[in-house]
Amino acid sequence: MDCKKLRNWFRKNAAELPWRLSDLDAPRDPYAVWISETMLQQTQVSTVRDYFTRWMKRFPDIETLAATTEEEVFKYWQGLGYYSRARNILKTAKIVAEGATQKFPQARKELEALPGIGAYTAGAILSLAFHQQEAILDGNLVRIFSRLYAIGILPVDSKEAADTYWDYAREVADSPKAYMHNEALMELGRTVCKVKNPECTSCPLRDTCRAHLENRTAEFPPSKKHIQKDWHGTVLIIESSDHKILAIHGGQKFFKNQFTLPHFESPRSATAGLPAQAESYINTDHVAVVENIGIFKHNITIHKIECDVLHIKLSSKAPVRNKLAKTAHEIQWIERSDATEFFANSFCLKALALLKP
Template structure:
């Protein structure tokens, strides 16, 4: 089975910016780490350009370690799940402070912020060619169909161990790095979530779900619950045309620069809530104008927000308070400074108005 998989992969491997022309060559652990972290919860087609831009600006771990958090967020903008970007910077500083060399053991890698079992396995396998297992969504889907596993590894420890044992079987051979990457490619291009291309799959003859013509039933659907949240986003502009950003005190993006946002009822009367007035006193306001609404999703939250453009009578320096919690950004630089698409959607509505 693995020989068929290798043959298929060497003939069909896609050209990707993080993949070397020589599929058997060890990779740079930094490049593996960045690409695999970006690919979590994000499609390959989206990651391509982000990866190229990132590696051009942060070509190695030492350059990344010297960056500010705001700078890292700007280059992560649009990928979502910003905790990944924060952990990348934390880990870069740790590695740079230890001589700039990535650990070569699973235990040491998994102690670093943001590096879990999958990412550690990918680094050890693809960069160091160790016989280490990996298990991502693609491999879960393939194993579930190959062996008709009617449960997910997230259900309990026993279920997880069954999947990991399959992954370890794949990694026991001398070409573990090639098998691991081939399975990821197979899941992305052939053994897809919907409409798998079974007639092109090198593992079709060994696949139990294919033999029983029930691939669509595997793996079982994950139970998801999404919370609805309605709020108001404030685009607060000072008299000298600076936009207020906050880095504390909001529902989302805590610790990251964003526009102030507060929970509010749907169809509420236009105005500032009592919570918002703590940040912007009513006497400071020159005008307040609704600019529309937008929808957004963050992890388990399904969000709908009204956008209010608030202009102030005073210049930014006269209204600034709690300097460690707020920042005033020149309006001309706001689109490049706010690093999350949530804030950018609100800024775009104000620009259109």
């Protein structure tokens, strides 16, 4: 790989991003690197821009973040999905803030021991913030290496493939300019060496790219079928006579560790009347009205979701308790007017949007 050409290209083409310094050679704040790289996992740069800016205004440093609550973190994460990332961010912030130095470790092994920090994020922190000669490997780099060296190993996520790609990543990082090479490759993969319709004529590495030279770019990386699972369910919006909505924590299919609306898998067109599963959450003798208010669609990881939404109105006020007697799950009754602020996921918000005024 011609790293000099890569660096020259990056200096001319580096996009202005809120987490990127104008001086591309300057070490960065490890906290900002950590937050931006975590947000960028499974999320487009165009989406992350505004989220990162809002986050840094509210949580400018790790001490501020460590002092907040999970609910507050979810509020600023809402819409990014993969909420385990947000939960791990808060866990790691507390560990670092309560540590002896109150600073990020500068060794890969110690970083990877922190919740939510894997090999890629650890490498990004060490490389971009501390300018260590540490490798990184994400989907962009896998795609570039696969095309550059015509690597056709299947499956792409096998140990053999991972070892091969990491070897190339370490080769790129074996330089005092590792931080520049790593970031330049990420930028190249995002803007030029794209999954579809790569702009090979603009690529600084085209003269040595085997896939380009052999006119086989579309063959790399070798395709891997993504198995999509259809899931149909029912979401319950249970409203008390004093206009409070039931939220449940734990035991739910997609949101086991955060508050959500009760939901369960169900056959299509099987929601006429009160479903038996509702008995797990309420006393059915207190049900006044059951109404199917619509259907929404949603995607979570490999799950293609379609849900019927039932609005269950009770004749009784919200009980004063924080556990369900039948399941021991934690519950909370939320003022209906506060529900859209309380639930920190678009799954619940789509269901609530079907409520009639």
